[in-house]
Amino acid sequence: MKVIVTAGGTGGHIYPALAIIDKIKELEPKSEFIYIGTTNRMEKDIVPALGIRYVGIEMYGLSKNVLKDLKVLALIIQNTNKIKKIIDEFEPDVVVGAGGYVTYPVIKAAKAKGIKTFIHEQNSIPGKSNKMLAKLADKIGVSFQDSLHYFDENKTIFTGNPCSERALAIPKTSRTKYGLSLKKKFVLMVQGSLGSTSVNDKMLEFLNSIDDENYEVLYITGKKSFGDFSKNKFSKNVFVVPYVENLAGLMKDADVIISRAGASSISEIIALKKLAILIPSPYVANNHQFFNALSVANNKAGVMIEESALTTNILKHQIKELLENLEKQVNMRLNLTKMQKNDSSTTIYETLKELINK
Numbered sequence: 591m592k593v594i595v596t597a598g599g600t601g602g603h604i605y606p607a608l609a610i611i612d613k614i615k616e617l618e619p620k621s622e623f624i625y626i627g628t629t630n631r632m633e634k635d636i637v638p639a640l641g642i643r644y645v646g647i648e649m650y651g652l653s654k655n656v657l658k659d660l661k662v663l664a665l666i667i668q669n670t671n672k673i674k675k676i677i678d679e680f681e682p683d684v685v686v687g688a689g690g691y692v693t694y695p696v697i698k699a700a701k702a703k704g705i706k707t708f709i710h711e712q713n714s715i716p717g718k719s720n721k722m723l724a725k726l727a728d729k730i731g732v733s734f735q736d737s738l739h740y741f742d743e744n745k746t747i748f749t750g751n752p753c754s755e756r757a758l759a760i761p762k763t764s765r766t767k768y769g770l771s772l773k774k775k776f777v778l779m780v781q782g783s784l785g786s787t788s789v790n791d792k793m794l795e796f797l798n799s800i801d802d803e804n805y806e807v808l809y810i811t812g813k814k815s816f817g818d819f820s821k822n823k824f825s826k827n828v829f830v831v832p833y834v835e836n837l838a839g840l841m842k843d844a845d846v847i848i849s850r851a852g853a854s855s856i857s858e859i860i861a862l863k864k865l866a867i868l869i870p871s872p873y874v875a876n877n878h879q880f881f882n883a884l885s886v887a888n889n890k891a892g893v894m895i896e897e898s899a900l901t902t903n904i905l906k907h908q909i910k911e912l913l914e915n916l917e918k919q920v921n922m923r924l925n926l927t928k929m930q931k932n933d934s935s936t937t938i939y940e941t942l943k944e945l946i947n948k
Contacts, residue, residue, distance in 0.1 A: 591614055591618050591621040591622075591683050591684070591942070591943075591946070592621070592622045592623075592680065592681060592682045592683050593611075593614060593621060593622070593623050593624075593682055593683065593684055593685070593686060593942070594623070594624045594625075594626060594676070594677070594680065594682045594684075594685045594686070594696065594700070595607050595610065595611055595623060595624070595625050595626070595685075595686045595687075595688070596625070596626040596627065596685070596686070596687050596688070596690075596692055596693045596696040596697070597625075597627065597633065597687065597688035597689055597690050597692070597693060598627040598628045598631050598633045598649075598690035598691075598692040598693075599628070599631050599632075599633075599689075599690035599691070599692070600631075600632070600690070600852075601632065601852075601854060602689070602712055602713075602852050602853050602854050603688050603689035603690045603712065604627075604632065604633045604636060604637070604688075605752075605753055605756075605854050606688050606689075606710060606712055606751055606752040606753055606853075606854065607625070607686070607688035607752075608636075608637075608640070609752035609753055609755065609756045609934075609935050610686060610688065610710075610752050610935055610938055610939070611623055611625075611642065612756065612935070613752070613755070613935035613936060613938070613939050614939055614942075617939055622643075622680075623642055623643060624643050624644075624645055624676065624680055624682070625637045625642050625643065625644050625645070626644075626645045626646075626647060626673065626676075626692065626696050627644065627645075627646055627647075627690075627692055628646060628647065628648070628649050628690075628692050629646035629647065629648050630648075631690075631692075634646050645676060647665075647669045647672065647673075647692065647695070648665055648669075649662075649665055649666075649669060649691055649692045649694075649695065650662050650665070650691065651691040651718065652691075652718070665695075666694060666695050666698070669695035669696075669699075670695040670698050670699045670702070671699075673695055673696050673699035673700075674699045674702065674703055677699060677700060677703045677705060678703075682700075682705055683705075683706070683946045684705065684706045684707070684708060684942050684945055684946055685697060685700035685705050685706070685707045685708070686707075686708050686709075686710070686938075686942070687707065687708070687709040687710070687719075687720075687723065687727070688709075688710045688712070689709075689710065689711065689712060689717055689719060689720060690717075690719060691718070691719050693709065693719050693720075693723065694719050694722060694723060697709065697723045697726055697727060698723075698726060701726045706728050706945040706946060706948070707726065707727045707728050707729075708727065708728065708729045708730070708731065708938070708941060708942055708945060709723050709724075709727040709729075709730050709731070710730075710731040710732075710733075710749065710752075710938065711730065711731070711732045711733065711737060711740075711741075712733050712751055712853035712854065712857075713733070713734075713737075713853050713876075713878040713881065713882055714733075714734040714736050714737050714853075714878075714881045714882050714884070714885040715737070715740075715876055715877075715878055715881045716737065716740050716741070717875065717876065717878070718875075718876075721740075724741050724742065727745070728745065728945055729745050729746075729747065729941055729945060730742070730745055730746040730747070731746075731747055731748075731749035731937075731938055731941065732746060732747070732748055732749065733749070733750055733751040733853055733857060733934075734748075734882075734885050735748050735929075736885050747937070747941065748931060749931065749934050749937045749938050749941070750857065750930070750931025750932070750933075750934035750937070751853055751854060751856075751857030751931075751934055752857075752934045752935040752938060753854040753857045753858055753861075753934075754857040754858060754860065754861035754930070754931065754932055754934050755861070755932060755933060755934050755935040755936065756838070756935070757838035757841070757857070757858040757861045757862060758861050758862070758932055760836055760838045760839045760842075761836075761839055762839055762842040762843055763834075763836060763839035763840040763842070763843060764843055765806075765808065765840070765843050765844075767840075768808050768829055768831060768834075768840075769829050770806045770808060770829060771806060774804060774805055774806045774827070775804060775805035775806070775845045775846070775913050776805065776806060776808070776843060776844050776845050776846075777805050777806070777807045777808075777844070777845065777846045777847075777848065777909060778807075778808050778810075778840065778841060778844035778846070778847045778848070779793070779807055779808065779809045779810065779847075779848040779849075780810045780837065780847065780848070780849045780850070780855070781809075781810060781811055781812045781815065781850065789850075789869060789897060789900070790811060790815050790819050792897075792900050792901075793809070794822060795902045796902040796905050796906065797809060797822075797824045797825060797828045798822075798823070798824060798825055799825065799902055799906070800825045800827050800828065800906070801825045801826055801827060803827060803906075804913075805827065805845070805846075805909070805913060806827045806828070806829065807827060807828050807829065808829045808830075808831065808840075809824075809828060809829065809830045809831075810831055810832070810833065810834055810837075811830060811831070811832055812832065812833070813832045813833050815832075816830070816831075816832030816833075820832075837858075838858050838862070841858060841859070841862055841864060842862055844864060845865065845912075845913060846864075846865045846866065846867065846909055846912045846913060847859060847864050847865070847866045847867070848866070848867045848869065848905075848909075849866060849867075849868060849869070850868070850869060850870065850871050850879060851868040851869070851870035851871070851879035851880070851882045851883035851886075851894075852871075852879060852882070853878070853882055856868070856882050856883075856886060857934075859886075859892065859926075860886075860891070860926055860929050860930055861930060861932050863923050863926045863927060863930075864926075865892075865912045865919060865922055865923070866886075866892040866893070867892070867893045867894075867895060867905070867908050867909070867912070868882075868883040868886060868887070868892055868893065868894045868895070869883075869894075869895050869896070869897055869900060870882065870883040870894065870896065870897070871897070872896075872897055872898075880896070886929070889925050889928065889929055890921065890922065890925045891922060891925040891926045891928070891929050892922065892926075893908050893911075893912070895908065
């Protein structure tokens with residue numbers, strides 16, 4: 591199979607795209623790929639380091655600034671023509687878009703060239719690019735069943751998020767690697783790859799108040815926040831690190847996970863059936879994380895606390911409930927099971943094969 595994959599801007603787009611590539615490689619080892627991303631976002635470093643052929647294009651999202659948007663429109667035309675040439679040379683069987691504004695000219699060029707296209711939406715509320723591309727795409731995959739109604743029902747399928755299948759395959763990492771004891775419950779708190787200054791500040795009081803609790807906390811600050819945050823003194827039950835490689839492996843050993851509400855993180859929580867408290871970031875485009883967390887909370891598969899409502903007392907109460915309320919644990923895991931789609935990458939692979947065969 592020859593595939594052009596495009597996604598960019600955030601890990602929430604990039605890692606599902608890479609999970610799709612991994613699945614295709616697993617099932618068709620001789621497959622060839624070109625990954626098209628931006629010249630200035632994180633994918634430009636992540637993807638080439640994996641040995642995947644990479645093409646970077648200059649691309650930005652639309653704003654309310656007329657001059658900037660005129661430049662974006664010019665770049666769309668310029669990049670669409672550039673990608674048409676790449677398509678002519680590479681002759682892909684299918685083009686896959688996994689989100690981010692970089693996907694727009696790529697899918698547009700593929701459509702113009704008569705190449706089959708598939709786009710994937712990770713969030714419960716569609717992003718701007720996928721909204722615009724919905725009419726051009728031949729097939730659309732969504733991570734949340736709640737999202738099906740946003741797109742044409744005749745070409746939209748519930749695939750789940752490809753990161754879920756990857757999470758299940760990662761070996762378990764023991765908490766003891768980070769100094770935690772097996773004799774106490776384990777609460778894993780994750781603040782994303784860069785971290786959140788606003789949440790870190792709110793957590794200081796909490797992290798200084800759990801000396802007498804029957805659980806330990808591993809607090810992952812994010813690389814950007816670790817330097818300043820780690821200078822604070824914490825309760826004896828608190829361990830602080832900047833980053834964890836293969837986080838899903840450590841998630842498997844956690845009793846409760848406290849996390850932002852990015853689509854990939856939620857897909858891993860659902861796949862691993864982990865009791866979770868979600869604190870959606872209010873600073874992301876279209877308030878995506880709020881709606882992601884709301885979908886989980888409405889299905890009674892997790893707890894949502896908005897950042898504005900976050901206090902030490904509320905957090906301690908919710909952790910206690912999840913660790914000690916057996917009925918709540920059973921019901922939540924049952925509801926997580928109902929939300930699962932743990933063969934997401936395989937489903938997407940099969941969908942791509944159907945498109946190609948047509």
